[in-house]
Amino acid sequence: MIRIEGLSHAIGGSPILHDIDLTLPEGGVTALIGPNGAGKSTLLSLIARLQKIQAGRITVGGQEVGRTSDRDLARTLAVMAQSTHVSARLSVADLVSFGRYPWHRGRPGAIDRDHVEQALTRFDLLALRHRFLDEISGGQRQRAFVAMAYAQDTPYLLLDEPLNNLDIAAARDLMGLVRDMADRDGRTVVIVLHDINYATGFADRLVVLKDGRIAAQGQPAQIVTEALLRDVFGTSATVETLQGRPYVVV
Amino acid sequence: MPRRLIALALLLALSAAAYILIDLKGPVAFILPYRLTKLAALMLVGVAIAVATVLFQTITGNRILTPSLMGFDALYVFVLTALVHTLGSVGFSALSPGVLFALNLTAMTALGLVLFGVLMRLARGDMVRLVLTGIVIGLLIRAITEFLQRLIDPNEFQTVQSLSFARFTQIDGVLLAVSAVAVIVGTGLAWHLRHRLDVLSLGQEAATGLGEPPASLHRLALLTICLLVAAATSLAGPLSSGGFGPASFFGLIVTAFAHMVTPTHRHAILLPCAALIGGIILIGGQLVMERLLDLATPLTVVIELIGGAVFLYLLLKRRAA
Ligand SMILES: Nc1ncnc2c1ncn2[C@@H]1O[C@H](COP(=O)(O)OP(=O)(O)O)[C@@H](O)[C@H]1O
Ligand SMILES: [Mg+2]
Numbered sequence: 029m030i031r032i033e034g035l036s037h038a039i040g041g042s043p044i045l046h047d048i049d050l051t052l053p054e055g056g057v058t059a060l061i062g063p064n065g066a067g068k069s070t071l072l073s074l075i076a077r078l079q080k081i082q083a084g085r086i087t088v089g090g091q092e093v094g095r096t097s098d099r100d101l102a103r104t105l106a107v108m109a110q111s112t113h114v115s116a117r118l119s120v121a122d123l124v125s126f127g128r129y130p131w132h133r134g135r136p137g138a139i140d141r142d143h144v145e146q147a148l149t150r151f152d153l154l155a156l157r158h159r160f161l162d163e164i165s166g167g168q169r170q171r172a173f174v175a176m177a178y179a180q181d182t183p184y185l186l187l188d189e190p191l192n193n194l195d196i197a198a199a200r201d202l203m204g205l206v207r208d209m210a211d212r213d214g215r216t217v218v219i220v221l222h223d224i225n226y227a228t229g230f231a232d233r234l235v236v237l238k239d240g241r242i243a244a245q246g247q248p249a250q251i252v253t254e255a256l257l258r259d260v261f262g263t264s265a266t267v268e269t270l271q272g273r274p275y276v277v278v
Numbered sequence: 279m280p281r282r283l284i285a286l287a288l289l290l291a292l293s294a295a296a297y298i299l300i301d302l303k304g305p306v307a308f309i310l311p312y313r314l315t316k317l318a319a320l321m322l323v324g325v326a327i328a329v330a331t332v333l334f335q336t337i338t339g340n341r342i343l344t345p346s347l348m349g350f351d352a353l354y355v356f357v358l359t360a361l362v363h364t365l366g367s368v369g370f371s372a373l374s375p376g377v378l379f380a381l382n383l384t385a386m387t388a389l390g391l392v393l394f395g396v397l398m399r400l401a402r403g404d405m406v407r408l409v410l411t412g413i414v415i416g417l418l419i420r421a422i423t424e425f426l427q428r429l430i431d432p433n434e435f436q437t438v439q440s441l442s443f444a445r446f447t448q449i450d451g452v453l454l455a456v457s458a459v460a461v462i463v464g465t466g467l468a469w470h471l472r473h474r475l476d477v478l479s480l481g482q483e484a485a486t487g488l489g490e491p492p493a494s495l496h497r498l499a500l501l502t503i504c505l506l507v508a509a510a511t512s513l514a515g516p517l518s519s520g521g522f523g524p525a526s527f528f529g530l531i532v533t534a535f536a537h538m539v540t541p542t543h544r545h546a547i548l549l550p551c552a553a554l555i556g557g558i559i560l561i562g563g564q565l566v567m568e569r570l571l572d573l574a575t576p577l578t579v580v581i582e583l584i585g586g587a588v589f590l591y592l593l594l595k596r597r598a599a
Contacts, residue, residue: 073483076486076487077486078483078486078487097489098486098489098490098491099489100489101489102487102488102489102490103489106487107483107487108487109483109484109487111483112481112483112484113403113481114479114480114481114484115339115340115479115481116479116480116543117541117543118479118543122543123480126476126477126480126484126488127488129473129477129488129489129490130488130489133473134472134473134474134476135473177487180488
């Protein structure tokens with residue numbers, strides 16, 4: 029369970045998040061949606077202690093962020109940030125291997141190698157394992173980063189817009205894999221998505237953020253309505269329901 | 279890649295042996311200790327600068343800026359000048375090499391931490407800004423040092439001059455020992471950090487996500503860098519002042535070669551590779567200039583020439599990021 033209490037955050041004097049209370053249950057996929065600049069990345073990076081918490085409290089699986097040692101938290105929670113900048117020239121296999129670092133601290137053993145092989149297989153990266161990150165497509169790159177987070181083998185997984193710049197096939201594949209991590213491995217996934225239809229199509233729960241406040245949360249069918257699109261996203265679009273899930277007609 | 283390290287180690291051993299043995303005639307009992315001392319000093323300086331440069335480039339995430347380009351070695355002259363300025367040349371001469379070294383190291387580390395903080399803040403993750411800011415800071419340190427030197431009495435200025443032009447020809451045994459200890463400790467620290475440094479290549483956020491927040495690692499690495507640069511500088515004179523030591527581009531050449539010989543992000547390979555190359559360039563270069571070509575041109579000049587070319591090359595081929 030991820031529990032957020034009274035979380036507020038400001039950058040350079042301007043408030044970004046306002047007194048957020050939010051509880052995300054164990055398991056399943058929660059999608060964080062909202063207009064650009066709503067504070068989704070900020071919220072995610074506070075949960076993942078990529079930024080220091082200014083006010084409020086966050087616990088992940090009972091461990092308080094900011095009080096738990098970095099090493100212990102890295103075995104509880106894996107994060108893929110929105111911008112991934114790698115300064116060294118790494119191969120796909122090198123990158124995925126880094127996911128095991130919290131467990132071996134530089135001295136990988138047989139278990140770690142197993143996990144890496146499994147991640148490469150599952151994310152269909154075996155054929156690319158020796159290619160460098162600057163030699164593969166954007167979709168393959170995103171997949172490699174998610175595979176690294178997967179190899180970290182943590183009960184909680186936070187992904188910030190992993191579908192950025194992906195074509196429809198790559199995006200659907202990746203969402204299928206994310207779904208699978210929740211269903212087969214029982215991991216708790218929190219994912220920021222900017223396309224509402226991917227959120228309604230793949231997530232169990234949605235949390236809608238607007239101007240640093242939670243505008244709505246619940247199952248996609250309950251909250252994705254034409255009123256929400258108008259009030260939160262400022263656009264008047266039609267919502268149709270297909271197989272029990274709402275989709276925005278764009 | 280371990281095979282390449284072995285090849286480098288052999289090459290280093292070969293140049294060291296050649297440096298000692300070629301033209302070994304005349305009063306051997308006098309020449310041999312002299313050559314051994316010089317060899318040890320070259321080796322220490324080569325390793326120290328190589329390791330410091332690798333660390334610095336890892337924590338700043340760039341392959342162009344080096345501690346020397348940023349004027350870390352100029353800090354040494356600055357501290358010396360400030361000491362002479364406050365103590366006077368008489369009081370200054372009363373300091374033992376050990377005390378002087380400790381003072382210098384403390385001051386350099388403190389100033390280095392401040393400068394690094396300023397650099398990282400001003401650069402804000404932009405490589406070009408990082409390099410430019412670093413070079414401007416270096417120029418600034420040198421300018422302030424020169425200004426201080428103008429302020430002090432000409433006699434005392436002489437003291438600073440003779441110290442900052444320290445050469446391998448007049449190496450103090452105590453200084454050599456102190457520097458050796460500092461270089462061994464610094465290299466050991468770097469080796470101890472090797473796995474943690476690997477993680478930094480993933481960038482700030484991913485490193486934090488893996489349980490390795492960069493801030494504390496940056497401080498440790500910086501301390502190591504200051505220790506190594508201080509040791510090398512106090513032994514061979516500030517690298518850029520025309521002393522016998524390597525030039526400001528030396529570290530840049532070393533890491534550029536190291537990345538060519540062993541293209542890897544792993545510091546377990548990169549650190550020994552750079553250290554070996556540092557030794558080879560200084561000892562081999564000295565061998566060629568002194569014994570084979572019989573040239574009076576200091577090695578520094580050659581290193582600056584090659585280094586300048588490497589610098590331009592790296593800057594131009596830099597992929598648009
Ligand atoms: N480093 C920063 N400096 C100043 N403002 C920032 C910074 N990072 C984010 N912001 C501001 O915080 C708000 C929320 O940003 P973010 O969490 O990235 O939104 P989202 O991910 O929902 O698009 C935006 O208005 C953005 O301009
Ligand atoms: Mg964002």
